[in-house]
Amino acid sequence: AQKITQTQPGMFVQEKEAVTLDCTYDTSDPSYGLFWYKQPSSGEMIFLIYQGSYDQQNATEGRYSLNFQKARKSANLVISASQLGDSAMYFCAMREPGTFGNEKLTFGTGTRLTIIP
Amino acid sequence: GAGVSQSPSNKVTEKGKDVELRCDPISGHTALYWYRQSLGQGLEFLIYFQGNSAPDKSGLPSDRFSAERTGGSVSTLTIQRTQQEDSAVYLCASRSYRGLGLGNEQFFGPGTRLTVL
Numbered sequence: 001a002q003k004i005t006q007t008q009p010g011m012f013v014q015e016k017e018a019v020t021l022d023c024t025y026d027t028s029d030p031s032y033g034l035f036w037y038k039q040p041s042s043g044e045m046i047f048l049i050y051q052g053s054y055d056q057q058n059a060t061e062g063r064y065s066l067n068f069q070k071a072r073k074s075a076n077l078v079i080s081a082s083q084l085g086d087s088a089m090y091f092c093a094m095r096e097p098g099t100f101g102n103e104k105l106t107f108g109t110g111t112r113l114t115i116i117p
Numbered sequence: 118g119a120g121v122s123q124s125p126s127n128k129v130t131e132k133g134k135d136v137e138l139r140c141d142p143i144s145g146h147t148a149l150y151w152y153r154q155s156l157g158q159g160l161e162f163l164i165y166f167q168g169n170s171a172p173d174k175s176g177l178p179s180d181r182f183s184a185e186r187t188g189g190s191v192s193t194l195t196i197q198r199t200q201q202e203d204s205a206v207y208l209c210a211s212r213s214y215r216g217l218g219l220g221n222e223q224f225f226g227p228g229t230r231l232t233v234l
Contacts, residue, residue, distance in 0.1 A: 035222060043206065045225035091160065101214065102173045103221060104150060107160035 003027075004094050006108035013082050014116050020067070021077040021111050023092030032096050034075040035105065036066070039089040048090075051075055079113075087115045119143070121226035123209050129232045130199055138194040138229045142211030149192050150212075150223060151176075151184060155205035163207075166192060199233045206230050 003026040013019045025034065036048040051059045051066045059066040067076040079086055089112050093105040122141045130136050142149050151163040165173040166186045177183070181200075186192040196203055210223035 033221075037225075042227070043230075044227045045208065045210070047222045047224065050222055093160075098173070101148065101167055102165045103148070103212070103223075104162045104165055104173065104176075105152075105223065106162070109159050 004092050004106055004108035006092055006111050008111045009109070010112045010114070012114050012116055015084060016081055018078060018080045019082050019086075019113065021079075021090050021092075021113065023075045023077065023108060025073050025075060025092075025094050027073075027094065027096060029096050032094055033103075034066070034068070035093045035095065036064070036075075036077045037091045037093060038086075039091060039110070041088070045091070049077065082115050084115050084117060087113060089113075121209055121211055121224055123207075123226040123229050125229060126227065127230045127232075129234065131234050132201060133198055135195065135197045136199055136231065138196075138207050138231070140192045140194070140209030140211075140226060142190060142192070142209070143213075143224055144190075146211035146213050146224075147189065148212045148214070148223075149186060150210045151192070151194050152208045152210065153205045154208055154228070158205075160208075163194070196231075199231075201233050204231055204233045 005024045032053045034051045038046045049059050049061045049064045049066050051068045058068050063080045065078045089110045091110045092108040095103045095105050124139045149166040154160045162176040164184050168189045169186050181197045184194045206228040208228045209226045212223045
C-alpha cells in the first residue's frame, strides 16, 4: 500500500523568505506521480505542481518548485519569495497507476503554512 | 469555463436522516472522484467514476454510502441513515486525460460541509 508522510504539522515563515515543505512517500510501483495541492481557508483544493516518477528534471511552476529525490523517496515543495497569500494548508499526494484508468490520490496529513508580515 | 461545483455548500442534518450531495464536474471531464476530509482521518478516497461506471468503490466506508453518475456528468453521493461520524467535508474532483506520463491533475470543487447532529 502506498503512503505519504508530511512531518511538519505547521510552519511559520517570514514574508519574502523561501520555504520548504517536506514530503516522503512509499510505493513499490516504479510508475507513480506526485502532486502538491494548496487548500486556503476557503476550502478549495488548488493544484500547484506535478512530478512524474520518470521525469528527469525537477518540476517548476512559477514560484513553486519540487525537490524530487527519487532514491530517498522525497518530493519536497519549495516556495520562493513567500507572500501573505501563501498562508494555507499544503497537501502532498501520490497517484499510482490503476486499472480502468483510475488515478485516485493518496494524501498526506498536510502542513499548515503561515506567512508572517 | 466553469470549475467543479458542489451543492449544497453546507448541510446540517439530524442523525438517521438521508442526505444527497451533488457534484457538477468540469465539462468534458470523464473521470470523477469523491473524497472525504475529516479531522480524524484526513483526506480519504471514496469512489471513482469513469463515465457513468464506478470501477472503484473501495473507499466507501459502509453500505450506507452510495453514489451514481448520470450522462457522464453530474454525480450524486447519497448517505443513508446518517451518523455523527459522517460529519466531514465531502470533496468532488474531476479530470481529463491528457496522456500517459502527464500530470492529469484532478480539479477539486469547494466541497460540501456535512454536519450530523
